Amino acid sequence: MLNELFDKSKEIAEAADLLKLGKVVAVPTETVYGLAANAFDARAVVQIFEIKNRPTFDPLIVHAPSYERMQDFVGEIPEAAQLLARAFWPGPLTLLLPKRANIPDVVTAGSACVAVRVPAHPLMLSLLEKLPFPLAAPSANPFGYVSPTCAEHVAAHFEGKIAYILDGGPCKIGVESTIVGFPPEGITIYRQGGLPQEEIEKIVGPVIAMECSTSAPGKSGLIAPGTTTCHYAPRTPLVLGDLPALVRRRTTDNFGILAFAYPTPGVAPVRQMLLAPGGKLSEAAQNLFATMRCLDEQGYDLIFAEQVPNVGLGRAINDRLRRAAAQTVGVF
Numbered sequence: 001m002l003n004e005l006f007d008k009s010k011e012i013a014e015a016a017d018l019l020k021l022g023k024v025v026a027v028p029t030e031t032v033y034g035l036a037a038n039a040f041d042a043r044a045v046v047q048i049f050e051i052k053n054r055p056t057f058d059p060l061i062v063h064a065p066s067y068e069r070m071q072d073f074v075g076e077i078p079e080a081a082q083l084l085a086r087a088f089w090p091g092p093l094t095l096l097l098p099k100r101a102n103i104p105d106v107v108t109a110g111s112a113c114v115a116v117r118v119p120a121h122p123l124m125l126s127l128l129e130k131l132p133f134p135l136a137a138p139s140a141n142p143f144g145y146v147s148p149t150c151a152e153h154v155a156a157h158f159e160g161k162i163a164y165i166l167d168g169g170p171c172k173i174g175v176e177s178t179i180v181g182f183p184p185e186g187i188t189i190y191r192q193g194g195l196p197q198e199e200i201e202k203i204v205g206p207v208i209a210m211e212c213s214t215s216a217p218g219k220s221g222l223i224a225p226g227t228t229t230c231h232y233a234p235r236t237p238l239v240l241g242d243l244p245a246l247v248r249r250r251t252t253d254n255f256g257i258l259a260f261a262y263p264t265p266g267v268a269p270v271r272q273m274l275l276a277p278g279g280k281l282s283e284a285a286q287n288l289f290a291t292m293r294c295l296d297e298q299g300y301d302l303i304f305a306e307q308v309p310n311v312g313l314g315r316a317i318n319d320r321l322r323r324a325a326a327q328t329v330g331v332f
């Protein structure tokens with residue numbers, strides 16, 4: 001890890017200089033790549049929305065190098081949030097906490113709460129430590145498309161449109177962070193992600209898990225993060241179900257398959273991509289978005305996909321698969 005940092009110190013310094021000038025820079029995290037800017041500078045942050053073509057009602061996550069530094073820009077922290085932060089930061093957990101005035105309204109889309117996390121990527125942490133401000137960063141994909149899990153994915157979308165891409169290699173987790181808030185009704189998961197619900201419940205007991213199926217993100221201020229239905233979607237229509245049945249009832253022969261661990265009998269192997277041949281959910285999460293992108297590039301009429309076991313990281317994977325399939329309703 002030290003070697004990795006040493007080798008990349010020039011790149012980290014270059015990214016830091018550009019961010020200090022108010023530019024937008026793509027950054028690696030353990031979940032997915034982000035499109036980052038100075039979270040205290042509204043003018044810098046506005047560029048992120050423009051580059052991503054993201055509606056300004058969809059707020060951004062703010063990344064800090066430590067719990068202590070996060071206290072520079074949040075208000076009172078509920079006890080449960082303190083426990084979760086101590087247990088899981090740095091890591092794939094985002095907390096919704098009351099914001100202070102130094103976070104501009106554009107970052108939170110007018111909400112009194114800011115989404116914060118301390119990411120677990122050595123390059124990103126080293127960059128954050130060098131900066132006198134936190135980084136607002138959504139995933140580094142055009143709004144609605146699959147999130148990027150390596151620098152090449154980011155370059156494919158934004159080469160020439162952003163100042164710099166800090167290449168930190170492939171993302172180790174591969175799905176976005178789990179978003180947790182603390183409304184009066186009880187501790188709530190707004191987005192399933194890289195930190196499994198079961199791990200959170202070990203620390204704070206049972207939580208409320210929102211089914212993210214609305215297409216109206218942020219309408220009620222705090223609610224419904226990342227919940228436009230076609231979020232995370234490839235351009236090729238994706239149909240979710242029992243793979244052998246989908247193949248039997250197909251209306252086209254030009255299809256690809258996104259399977260969890262086993263190929264579907266009777267279908268040519270070249271049409272099939274497995275998320276985790278060993279059946280491990282962590283491997284499936286790592287491969288999910290890259291596999292969706294790869295299938296999307298094959299020129300198929302349809303992608304057939306199946307859900308994975310709905311436990312641990314499987315909840316986040318299934319959530320992304322359902323959202324990818326949501327815009328296909330009626331096609332098949």
Ligand code: TXA
Pocket residue numbers: 029031032033034035058059060061092094096107108111113114115119137138139140175176177178179217218221222223224225226227
């Ligand atoms: O793993 C991740 O969370 C990645 C990396 C880059 O950190 N980031 C990410 O950001 O996935 P993004 O913008 O693609 O998704 C964050 C979601 C948004 O859909 C947004 O609605 C929600 O978090 N969010 C951000 N700030 C919020 C706030 N103040 N209140 C409610 N939801 C918020």
Ligand code: MG
Pocket residue numbers: 138139147226
């Ligand atoms: Mg996103």
